[in-house]
Every structure is written in structure tokens, then in C-alpha cells.
Amino acid sequence: MTVPPAWPAVSFAEATAALTRPGSSFAVADAVVRGRPTRVWTHAPPTLRDLFLQARSFGDLPFLVYRDERASFDGFARAALVLAHALVDAGVRKGDRVAIATRNLPEWPVCYHAALLAGAVATPLNAWWTGPELVYALQDSGAVALVADGERLDRLAPHLAELPELRRVLVTRPAGAVADPRVAPLADLVGPTASWSSLPERPLPDVAIDPEDDATIFYTSGTTGRPKGAVGTHRASAATVMAHGYSVARSCLRRGEPVPVPDPSAPQRASLLAIPLFHVTGCHSTLGTAMWRGQKLVMMHRWDVDAGLDLIAAEGCTGAGGVPSIAWELASRAAATGRVLPTLEGVFYGGAPAAADLVRALKASFPAAQPATGWGMTETSATFTHHIGEDYEHRPESCGPPLPVCDARVVDVDGSALAPGIVGELQVRGPNLVRGYWNKPAATAERFADGWLRTGDLARIDAEGFIVIVDRITDMLIRGGENIYCVEVENALFAHPAVIDAAVLAVPHPTLGEEPGAVVTLAEGAAADEAELRRFVGQRIAAYKVPVRIVFWDGMLPRNPAGKILRRELKGALAR
Incomplete structure (x- = not known):
């Protein structure tokens, strides 16, 4: 997408104020939630029963599609x-x-x-x-x-x-x-x-x-x-349904366009559900949003990229995605096979860090579709930040700003807030936070304090509030006293056009303690060797961050259902 020279038409703060003012579809109000002052969506469903009633109002429109089975909203x-x-x-x-x-x-x-x-x-x-x-x-x-x-x-x-x-x-x-x-x-x-x-x-x-x-x-x-x-x-679980619509509206204002008004006569939108419903991204972000907006949900029993492309085409899906690895596979396979998906308007993903170069790959394969990403955890009931449009294209390394009912800060080891741009632990709060862990008071007290959740993520936040996840605290490497953020090295690998999946892990070293190693997957039909990738990465990041060893993996890297790489399963590959 070519960004007009006048972008942005309004500042981020102006767009937020316009969308969240009283009377707006995305109005925000003050409330007391679990004894603490909290901003909440005025028009979000207050309970999941209200979300159910909203879905029921769509009547005979198709809702659930699975293979040759179909159910309407009324039947559901x-x-x-x-x-x-x-x-x-x-x-x-x-x-x-x-x-x-x-x-x-x-x-x-x-x-x-x-x-x-x-x-x-x-x-x-x-x-x-x-x-x-x-x-x-x-x-x-x-x-x-x-x-x-x-x-x-x-x-x-x-x-x-x-x-x-x-x-x-x-x-x-x-x-x-x-x-x-x-x-x-x-x-x-x-x-x-x-x-x-x-x-x-x-x-x-x-x-x-x-x-x-x-x-x-x-x-x-x-x-x-x-x-x-x-x-x-109920409030926390239902709040996510506002995220995507709000982010789209903000993107329109930033471009100088009016906020879209729902058109009841427009064709029904449809989303491909390629991720498990037993995780919050599938349940809250995908299922919940479909129920709130009357969208058809095309369900997959398990992910397969060719079957996914076929379903998008057959069912006229306007949205697809789930986690970054699925988005990478869609873009790579469509490019390799020349698939054209004219109905696809958006590719959305979260649940795991998304490489900055994923935006380029998606725009190359699906020029008419907007990439969108976000950050969240089980503990934030899925979407906490959301990123789309020109804001995403200008900040592809970011997972976006917090939703307007949410707050984020970065703190040092003593819990003191850090200035914009400084890396520290990300802490978050908002109405979408879970209240704690079932029957685990010690774990709850360790992670939740004074309304804030300690995420365990290292991040930095810019002056406008856009967050960049740098690494998990537990995944950061220390090479001879120098911090190496795995996500930064992975992004450098993803920038190579042949790489569609990558993970950076520690390789033990007798004097330095540990060094970075990498396991990568190449795109279908692409070629690159270890020396080429190390040379390519060395042109983008400091020499001490360049993987000392790179091995190649057949297929996408192993992940759990939430899309997070199972690093323990990859350690053996680097030890060979």
C-alpha cells in the first residue's frame, strides 16, 4: 500500500479521543472493577450471556461451517x-x-x-x-x-x-x-x-x-x-470483541477517512478459524468477534495450508490467520502456487511474536488484504494491543498500542517505571485481565500486584504508546555479559526472503557462557546456506548477536497450540 504524503491526517491521540468520547460506538467510561478504578467499553457486552444474545439476533445467517456441516446462528x-x-x-x-x-x-x-x-x-x-x-x-x-x-x-x-x-x-x-x-x-x-x-x-x-x-x-x-x-x-472474557473494530476505525481516522458505518445489506463477512478454540485467541478473539459481528466461521479440524487456501476460496473468507506461523504459510504457499484470493481483506495474527518482515510477505502475496497483529496472553483474555493499517506498516516491529481501556508500562528490576524506548519488563492492566489463577494464591500474588500483571516479557514502549516485544525474560541470552534478545536476531533472519520460520536458542560456550544458535525453515523452492544467512544477518545486527550455528528444519518449527515455539524440542538440532 502506498501511504499518502499527508498521512497521518490526525495524531494518534486525536484519533483516540475522537473514537472514545461519550456517544461514540467505542466510548470509554470509568468504572470500579474488583475495587479499582478502571476504564471500560461503554458498549461492550457486559457478560458472555449478552454476547450470546447478540449472536442469536443474527437468526438464519450461516454461523458455523465444518466440512459439509452448517449451522445458522439460530440453530447454534x-x-x-x-x-x-x-x-x-x-x-x-x-x-x-x-x-x-x-x-x-x-x-x-x-x-x-x-x-x-x-x-x-x-x-x-x-x-x-x-x-x-x-x-x-x-x-x-x-x-x-x-x-x-x-x-x-x-x-x-x-x-x-x-x-x-x-x-x-x-x-x-x-x-x-x-x-x-x-x-x-x-x-x-x-x-x-x-x-x-x-x-x-x-x-x-x-x-x-x-x-x-x-x-x-x-x-x-x-x-x-x-x-x-x-x-x-464475564467482563474480561467479553471485552476482546471490541478490539478489531476499534482498530479499523482508528486506522480510518488516521488516513483522514470517515469511520465505517455498518451496512446491514452488505454481504456477510466470513473468517477462517484455523487455530484451536481451547485457547483465548481462538475463543475470545475469533469466535467472540464472529458472534458480536454476525460473521460466518469456517472451522478447520487441524491446520493444513493447502486446505486453508481452498476453504478461503470456496467459502469467500474475508479474514484468515490466527498465529504468525499460519500467516507465513499462507503467504509462502500462495506465492509459490500463484493462488489469488480476491475475497481476502485481512490476515490477522497474534499469540506469538510476529517478525517485522511478515508485513512485506503478506502484502506481496495478498495486495488487497490488510495485515493486522496484536499482543495478548491467556491472562489478558487474548487481545491487549492491536495493530493495523499504516501504523503497522510504519512500525512493523511493534505489536501495536494498548486498547484504550488498557494501560501498559515498562519497569526495571526494582519495579520503577522506565522512560519511553528503554527495555524492561512489560506490566499491563485493564478490564480484560483475569482475576488470578484457580486455587493458586501464591502464583496469583507473584504475577498480579496492585492491579498490574507482570507479563514476563521484555519490551519497550515509544512516546505514543506503541509496544515492541523484545523477548521473554526466560529466553534472553547473555553472551560474555552482553544481552542478546532472541526476537531481534529472529527478525534479522526473517528479513531474508528465503526464511519463513526461525528460532534462536542458546548454544553453551565454555568461557562466554552461551552464544546464539538458530534453527530455520526455508520457503518452498527457496535456497540458502548457513554462510549466506550468517553473512546476511551480520549486515543487520552487531557481530556478537549473529548465530554461531544455523541448522535447517524440514517444515514449520514445532509449536504449541497457542503458536509459541517449543524451543526444548529444537535444542537437539543445535547439539548435533
């Missing part, structure tokens, strides 16, 4: 209400935990919202987990009910005796028979996807729900130990 709502009443009839009470352990299936949003409508705390579990890992989360959360697909239930079957608190297990897409009196088919209650619109109309369960009630428990990735259950309130 009917199924969720039938299941919500079944949970209440089975003894589920307000505050009980209802776990969901399935892959991305149309039943997932139904079960999630049924639990919420019943007043329960929806507790999504990682579908990649083994049986013992699933058992840990079920025991830790004290779940009284579980909805699982056949594959997850088969993993749990040998361990069901270890779960006496689990009173009800509903299974969908069963793989095999499980002899336990608590297990029953979900289809007995809601039937197949195609029949949801024919289910009887049910009222909302008579359960009082407050914005500060517990709504969700999402388990952290567990890269530094056992996963912790982050407890999100």
Missing part, C-alpha cells in the same frame, strides 16, 4: 439453550466447572455457551493433551461435567475412576465404547448439526449473571511447569 442458539437446561437439570449450579475437551467442531461453541448460560464456569481443555494431562486439569478445576469428543474420551477412559467429582460426561463424535454409567452421547440431547434449527425454542436459564462473576478457566501453555488455570470473569 437453540442447541446451546437445550444443552444449558440439560446441564441445570443434571445438577450443574452457578460456579460449577464444566469442561470441554474436543477439537474444533460445531459442538464446541454450543457446549461452551451452554455452560455459561447455565451459570457454570466454562473450562476448555487442550485437545493435544494426553490422558494424564487431561486428568490433571479436570482434577485441578474440580469439573463436575465434561463434554469430550471420542478421541479425548478414549484417552481419558483408563483414568475415569480417578475423577469421582465428574458426575456427567457427554461424548460427541465417539470413537469407541466406554463402559461408564456417567457417559452418554451428546447427540441424544441436541442431535446432529443439521437438526439444530429444528430444536424446540427454550428460554434462558433463570440464573443471575454479573459482569464480575467467574466465566472461564483457560489453562496456560505450561512451558515452565504444570499449566495454571487463569480465571476470567
Whole structure:
């Protein structure tokens, strides 16, 4: 995109003030949240039940698409209400935990919202987990009910005796028979996807729900130990739906264009859901936004780049993405195969650091689509910053500014705030922060203090509030006393046109302590050797930061479902 010479038409502060003033669609007001003064969105859904009612208002518009299955917003709502009443009839009470352990299936949003409508705390579990890992989360959360697909239930079957608190297990897409009196088919209650619109109309369960009630428990990735259950309130879990629309509106004002007005006669927008719903990016940012804005959600059982490109074309998807590695694969594969996706208007990603050069790759492959990124954590209920348009093109290394209801600061080791541009630990606060960790007061006290969350990320913030994530504190290397930020070195590698994935790790050294090494993936049909990459990187960063060893990986690097690189699995490659 060619940026007009007059850009920006208004300053960042002027755009923020115009969009958040009283009466605006993105108005911000002061409130007291958990005893602290907090800015909140005036027009955000106060609870996830309100988000459900918004989705229900879209009626017969298509909502969930999975392979040859389709469900309308009305069908989804009917199924969720039938299941919500079944949970209440089975003894589920307000505050009980209802776990969901399935892959991305149309039943997932139904079960999630049924639990919420019943007043329960929806507790999504990682579908990649083994049986013992699933058992840990079920025991830790004290779940009284579980909805699982056949594959997850088969993993749990040998361990069901270890779960006496689990009173009800509903299974969908069963793989095999499980002899336990608590297990029953979900289809007995809601039937197949195609029949949801024919289910009887049910009222909302008579359960009082407050914005500060517990709504969700999402388990952290567990890269530094056992996963912790982050407890999100209704307000925190629902706040993310405002992020993308606000960021688009701000981008328009910065260009000197009017804020878009929703057109009810416009074609329905559609998003490709290529990331797991059991993480906050998939659930809050993608599913929640689709429900708020009436978008069709095209679900993938698991990510495959060729299948993703086919679905975007077949379903007319206007948005796609999820995590940076998916965006890289979309851009690389489309370029290699000459795919043209005329409906694609945006490629959105978060959950892991995005290389500055990803913007270039996406604009080259999809000239009409706007790249957008953001930063967030399980503890911030997904999106905390958002970055799009010319602001992103001018600051491609940044993850954007905080949303206007959020605050961020960078502090030194003593907790003192640092000036703009100085690297320190990022701390954040806002209405979208979870209230703490389930049954872990010590871990909660360690990470949350005076309303601020210690993120564990090293970052710097410029004078306008745009954040650059430099590294995880635990990933930073120290070579002979010099700090090396892995993300900086990875960005230098990503700048090479042949590189589409990269991770920098420590290589032990007898006198310097450690040195940087790298594992990289090359784009399809591209070629580069270690010497070329080291020479290329050495032209962009200081010599002591250049990887002393670079090895090549076949395929995208291993990641967890949240998109974070599994560095421990790569250490063996550098040791060879």
C-alpha cells in the first residue's frame, strides 16, 4: 500500500479521543472493577450471556461451517439453550466447572455457551493433551461435567475412576465404547448439526449473571511447569470483541477517512478459524468477534495450508490467520502456487511474536488484504494491543498500542517505571485481565500486584504508546555479559526472503557462557546456506548477536497450540 504524503491526517491521540468520547460506538467510561478504578467499553457486552444474545439476533445467517456441516446462528442458539437446561437439570449450579475437551467442531461453541448460560464456569481443555494431562486439569478445576469428543474420551477412559467429582460426561463424535454409567452421547440431547434449527425454542436459564462473576478457566501453555488455570470473569472474557473494530476505525481516522458505518445489506463477512478454540485467541478473539459481528466461521479440524487456501476460496473468507506461523504459510504457499484470493481483506495474527518482515510477505502475496497483529496472553483474555493499517506498516516491529481501556508500562528490576524506548519488563492492566489463577494464591500474588500483571516479557514502549516485544525474560541470552534478545536476531533472519520460520536458542560456550544458535525453515523452492544467512544477518545486527550455528528444519518449527515455539524440542538440532 502506498501511504499518502499527508498521512497521518490526525495524531494518534486525536484519533483516540475522537473514537472514545461519550456517544461514540467505542466510548470509554470509568468504572470500579474488583475495587479499582478502571476504564471500560461503554458498549461492550457486559457478560458472555449478552454476547450470546447478540449472536442469536443474527437468526438464519450461516454461523458455523465444518466440512459439509452448517449451522445458522439460530440453530447454534437453540442447541446451546437445550444443552444449558440439560446441564441445570443434571445438577450443574452457578460456579460449577464444566469442561470441554474436543477439537474444533460445531459442538464446541454450543457446549461452551451452554455452560455459561447455565451459570457454570466454562473450562476448555487442550485437545493435544494426553490422558494424564487431561486428568490433571479436570482434577485441578474440580469439573463436575465434561463434554469430550471420542478421541479425548478414549484417552481419558483408563483414568475415569480417578475423577469421582465428574458426575456427567457427554461424548460427541465417539470413537469407541466406554463402559461408564456417567457417559452418554451428546447427540441424544441436541442431535446432529443439521437438526439444530429444528430444536424446540427454550428460554434462558433463570440464573443471575454479573459482569464480575467467574466465566472461564483457560489453562496456560505450561512451558515452565504444570499449566495454571487463569480465571476470567464475564467482563474480561467479553471485552476482546471490541478490539478489531476499534482498530479499523482508528486506522480510518488516521488516513483522514470517515469511520465505517455498518451496512446491514452488505454481504456477510466470513473468517477462517484455523487455530484451536481451547485457547483465548481462538475463543475470545475469533469466535467472540464472529458472534458480536454476525460473521460466518469456517472451522478447520487441524491446520493444513493447502486446505486453508481452498476453504478461503470456496467459502469467500474475508479474514484468515490466527498465529504468525499460519500467516507465513499462507503467504509462502500462495506465492509459490500463484493462488489469488480476491475475497481476502485481512490476515490477522497474534499469540506469538510476529517478525517485522511478515508485513512485506503478506502484502506481496495478498495486495488487497490488510495485515493486522496484536499482543495478548491467556491472562489478558487474548487481545491487549492491536495493530493495523499504516501504523503497522510504519512500525512493523511493534505489536501495536494498548486498547484504550488498557494501560501498559515498562519497569526495571526494582519495579520503577522506565522512560519511553528503554527495555524492561512489560506490566499491563485493564478490564480484560483475569482475576488470578484457580486455587493458586501464591502464583496469583507473584504475577498480579496492585492491579498490574507482570507479563514476563521484555519490551519497550515509544512516546505514543506503541509496544515492541523484545523477548521473554526466560529466553534472553547473555553472551560474555552482553544481552542478546532472541526476537531481534529472529527478525534479522526473517528479513531474508528465503526464511519463513526461525528460532534462536542458546548454544553453551565454555568461557562466554552461551552464544546464539538458530534453527530455520526455508520457503518452498527457496535456497540458502548457513554462510549466506550468517553473512546476511551480520549486515543487520552487531557481530556478537549473529548465530554461531544455523541448522535447517524440514517444515514449520514445532509449536504449541497457542503458536509459541517449543524451543526444548529444537535444542537437539543445535547439539548435533
